[in-house]
Amino acid sequence: MKVNHQGGGPFLLWTLVVQLVLCGSGVYATDGTKKCKLLTESVSEREVLNRLEPLAHKNFTAVTKNGSESYTYVFQLCGDAAGIPGAGVVQLDSGKTKSDPTVIGLYTATQAIGGSDWVMLIYRDGDKYDAHCSKETRKAIIMISCDRRITSDQMKVVLEDRQRTQDCFYLLELDSSAVCPPLESHISTGSIILIIGFCLLAVYLMGGFLYQRLIVGAKGMEQFPNYTFWVEVGNLTADGCDFVCRSRNREEAPAYSGLATEPLEEEPEERDDYLLPM
Known part of the structure; x- marks a missing residue:
């Protein structure tokens, strides 16, 4: 590698000296405090x-x-x-x-x-x-x-x-308030997960809505992304909730398969009026 000795050498030397001085100091004075001179620099x-x-x-x-x-x-x-x-x-x-x-x-x-x-x-x-x-x-x-x-x-x-x-x-x-310590964040891991989940849900809904409306040309409720899938999920959820949570009496299965489940019809009462003497 060829070095230009007509001016590049002194420049590189001064750059190295400045970097060494800055690295040695560790902390630099800001623009607003650089005029202050400490009795003992530390x-x-x-x-x-x-x-x-x-x-x-x-x-x-x-x-x-x-x-x-x-x-x-x-x-x-x-x-x-x-x-x-x-x-x-x-x-x-x-x-x-x-x-x-x-x-x-x-x-x-x-x-x-x-x-x-x-x-x-x-x-x-x-x-x-x-x-x-x-x-x-x-x-x-x-x-x-x-x-x-x-x-x-x-x-x-x-x-x-x-x-x-x-x-x-x-x-x-x-x-x-300039000397007050920074406030610590008290957001828990669960809160962070919920915030990320809501953001992803918002992106999904907005992106799907625009795609359905502008690309597919859907109208009404069909603009909702994956509308058919979510309707089916809703129906299945409702059926499961109805099966688990309802307290109404269900028809119990018979003990013997040979017995019919329909109620027996009442037989008409036999009338013996014809046995009476006329």
Whole structure:
């Protein structure tokens, strides 16, 4: 086999390298989650992120009020929340028209932990605290739980825990059907057999009807496929049911074949009027 060394060789080499890289990774990032960068790249965390694909490219908001203070929180999965590059969760001061947004967490520093019907997403490396938590960077924890009943995903802010020296966090909750496990089919084997049987019967009736009407030219009940056969089957079934299920008395066979089965006619009474004296 002759190999073209004028350009085919490098192309084949790069193709082989790409395939080896893809095979080595095992799990690939989907279009909606490929912007998220995990702090420690792992197959399990990437699988958890891929489960959240239906939530991609959406902004989720929640509003909190504490006295005169009002804040709006915006979350986006692996995207720029409120249009701020790199921000996964931001906080906006609703009471101030020209306040700078506070970045709570970046999607370029992501952790993902998942269970059967929940996913915990952690965004780190947000803006630093001014005076709390030893002036460490902010962190957002988004708890996404399964809820099949809701029609639109709803987010709420549970708390901002900053009354500690370190490891402070914002906790947000999001109810969604995206993390719900697939429903298992409960159709039994008997049900499957019945469904297949009904389908075959429908095909038989429709095909036979069209054949009898269009090809044979039958009219009326003769359009029914194999009409004569099914009429005979019906008659035999009716006779069998009548023989087995009827409770009427049947004429019993005589004990001796020499005896007649017809009832004996009553002989006329002999009149002895002629013996009386006149």
